[in-house]
Amino acid sequence: MTDIQRYSYDVVVIGAGGSGLRAAIEARLAGKRTAIISKSLFGKAHTVMAEGGAAAAMGNVNPADNWQVHFRDTMRGGKFLNSWRMAELHAKEAPDRVWELEAWGALFDRTKEGKISQRNFGGHEYPRLAHVGDRTGLEMIRTLQQKVVALQQEDAINLGDPEARVKVFAETTITRLIVENGRMAGAFGYQRETGGFVLFEAPAVIIATGGIGKTFKVTSNSWEYTGDGHALALLAGARLLNMEFVQFHPTGMVWPPSVKGILVTESVRGDGGVLRNSEGKRFMFDYVPDVFRAQYAETEEEADRWYDDQANNRRPPELLPRDEVARSINSEVKAGRGSPHGGVFLDIASRLPAEEILRRLPSMHHQFKQLADVDITAEPMEVGPTCHYVMGGIEVDPDTQAAAIPGLFSVGESSGGMHGSNRLGGNSLSDLVVFGRRAGLYAAEYVDATERPAVSDAAIESAVAEALAPFERTGGESPYAVHADLQQTMNDLVGIIRREHEMEAALKELVTLRERAAKVSVTGGRAYNPGWHLALDLRNMLVVAEAIATAALERQESRGGHTREDYPAMSPEWRQVNLICSLDDDGRIKLTRQPLPPMRDDLLALFERSELKKYMTDAELVSLPAGDSAQEGNH
């Protein structure tokens, strides 16, 4: 085992997106030696794709906003299945985290008073998203990246070595977490450039690997999003929460075919864009569900007035939470009222002057001009749902982000709970920094209180053998073929609308795919060999796909990012249930039901009883505290 490079750190952060970098910064600020593992180059993580903004109740645009309103919106968006404690922490801490980014050099768009400007977004009652045009994610990752660099510069000046306390391992993929005696001991992986193996010995590991989108065919996610963290945690013995909830963003590009799925930011709608079907009708008015009826406009006139006068009008239905809009678009297309390429029309051209569109949505303009030859200042866009985000993830403690294995933490999209059954736009960027900080902080605390477990040779040997296995096989299938079939299967059978028999078929197909994946072989050497990398990623995608399909089959209701054709209604009984995935001894998904912890009374009091009725069972309603209505109304 001479070709293994060994490193010893206090905290290893897997993932260099927003949450990973924020966690690493916090761990380093706490004085811990920290490694950042990045699957691609530093600064390229999927966070750059986030467009709209970071939701934080700073009240800069509408002073009526506060953490309670944000909390309420988040719970409503997640259909009350959220970890209420995470939603509370998130709503309370998001403003500080955004301000902190500004102190690190971020340049958000401004209000007239010189404060951070905030924009409207689906599901948010007030303008709440701190943003920079439509490239907020880029601003965020660059700011965090530059903060890491600033810390390295400090170390260069004070300690003579920029990498003394925080080092980025770019293009490095972790294939195994190493657990010794029930505690985290390290992480094993390879470096793309050489194909050489690396072992990180560390008592604390933070998983910040993002999502699972590459399991699906039509997705806004990049190649990195293969559910690595989800799978690593499962394989190490941790548990996943509510994996059935997958968010299909309502507006992805649908044409040309090669860009199908690429995101069209929700800000288009937040800034006035409307959805129309092939008959030119603003169809979203027909799809406002009962639980949201009170908050959304019923006529186009009212909806249009809202952009200028939010106090006296209700929101346009285009700004319903993403799951609602995605399902509505799906229904319109199915009913034969879709656009030529199988989407619907998203029109901003007739709503705003061209200069204003260019100022507010420059990268959307660029994207459509370059990729589809469509000038969005003159013509409508064609859009349709695309797999965007997984609400489910590693089960963590809401305060500390600690997972079931001591020393393991998870944050961001790879962790579960915060967003319930559906995430509101803008809540992920703030999620990253709020819980990134917490994960780094509590990982550092954990390191102080624990011994360093040693990594056994046996663990390394088995990790090496697994990683090299695709080279040992010959004449097997190409990993690309298996991957393509997996994506097609998930898209067709576990997609936006789910049926029992289809999911059963998917689970059967996954068994076959698993067998095929076990036989794939790769050609070429170990240095920068994408075929090999994909072969290794397949394991992760397959286990995640199985978790999603198994949980989706189990949950017999429709809620947020999980729509069952055979169980179209939301069920108060199912709201009390979290579905937990773990692995059995054969490496297959094992599902258990777990009750949701009851919400604290002071948080319950933020909702009117009439609203809680829509979500809760009669038994729950009876046990509600007296004085059940909120101190303030919804409007």
Next chain:
Amino acid sequence: MAYMANLRVWRGDHGEGKLVDYSVEVNEGEVVLDILHRLQATQANDLALRWNCKAGKCGSCSMEINGRPRLGCMTRMSIFDQDQVLTITPMRTFPVIRDLVTDVSFNYEKARQIPSFSPDPATKPGEFRMQQVDVQRSQEFRKCIECYLCQNVCHVIRDHEENMPAYAGPRFLMRVAELEMHPADMADRRNIAQDDFGLGYCNITKCCTEVCPEGIHITDNALIPLKERVVGRKYDPLVWLGGKITRKQHRDTPRVPGKH
């Protein structure tokens, strides 16, 4: 609509390699990156290729297509004639790792030398007040997706590798300009822009601007204004004299990390 495109792709590692001919199917609306992916999935499983978002937002798939530095994901096949041979090579300025993947660590080293954002320590988070007109210049530069095409095309280092230690390249000179124009930054990086980051090497021939996939006016809005600012600090006797008379102190020049 589909046709077969003739590709010549540079394959090899550690500098040694050659252009290999392939014939790959092309469908309507596809970009060069799609074609390379198809090549990878069907004929060359181990073709090394860097990419991430496929939407022109991450700046990973930088390459040279028919000699022009471009992003593979933003180069539509329809701009080429169907019978034209497409020559696809890695970025020339950086050492090659394998096939189309280059070692861009030069850029990360330069990034680490530029003194970071230095606000007034008395301003607490949440207390920053900045006007839109004051942030918009730096905001343009922060659109940068760090594809390093500008670094790659800049002849100062593309044609003269020996200049690499002395010259930070357009991307990072633009970073200096961004901080200089940041309304809340207190440091003065004008001296080091010239002395440590080699602004004087730039002869404003504008190739960085020409290749920028984000359409940032690197030369006109960052490099030339930075040159003018440097003149104000280093070379303009009248400004110097004015400073003496009004006893206006220059802001401090921060240390360049890694230099002593």
Next chain:
Amino acid sequence: MTQVTQGPAKTRAQIQAKTLRTDPWYRSPRVTATGLTIIVLYLLFASFANTDYIFGSYISPLYSPCLATTCTPSDSSFFLVPWLTWLTPAIIIIGGPLGFRFTCYYYRKAYYRSFWRSPAACAVAEPHARYRGESRLPLIIQNVHRYFFWIAIAFNIFLTYDAVVAFKNPYTGAWGHFGVGTLMLVVNAILLWIYSVSCHACRHITGGRLKHFSKHPVRYKAWTVISRLNNYHMQFAWVSLTWVTLTDLYIRLAAAGVFGHGRWI
């Protein structure tokens, strides 16, 4: 095949071709070089000619202000420089506008690309073994551009005065004349003002050097206007240069009696 390749020192992809570009990249530097060469040769000839630079109330922009004691008498003749009589009046002053244009950020790009070929076009290898650019002598002197800007402004004032004088009748001296030359000189002055004002140094002086636009609304406004003009600095550079040349040519031909006095009023 499963050994880690711990490679030798990394090198660039060894591609011998100086460029793989297939488009006609050489066209633009050739056009620039040809255009500049023709104009510069003409201007040199005209500057050394020392004749035919005044026609009635018109004076060639190359010879104004006419400082030498040897100047042909005119409203723009100052007879101030007796000791340089062996130079033509044009050569005495040529340093001003020439310096402004030579150090102009656009012209720098133009001649670095088209004459010095450093680089001739993007991603085309340049022919020089070493390159230090403007980091040391001699080219570090390009940084004087902002002083030439002020000199150019002074010239613009003179040339504006010449344009005003061109409204005088060349024979009677009465105001109200308007001929082809008047039009040429007026347009000439306007173009030179636009070219000078749109320059990068001017953009810097007006507002670019400020950190907080919001504290200087007037200068910000001016900077915004100049920035817009600055986008077309290259076009203004060419149009104004060509116009100066044509203006001199017109006056020279008219003074030489090639054609008569075109006038409207």
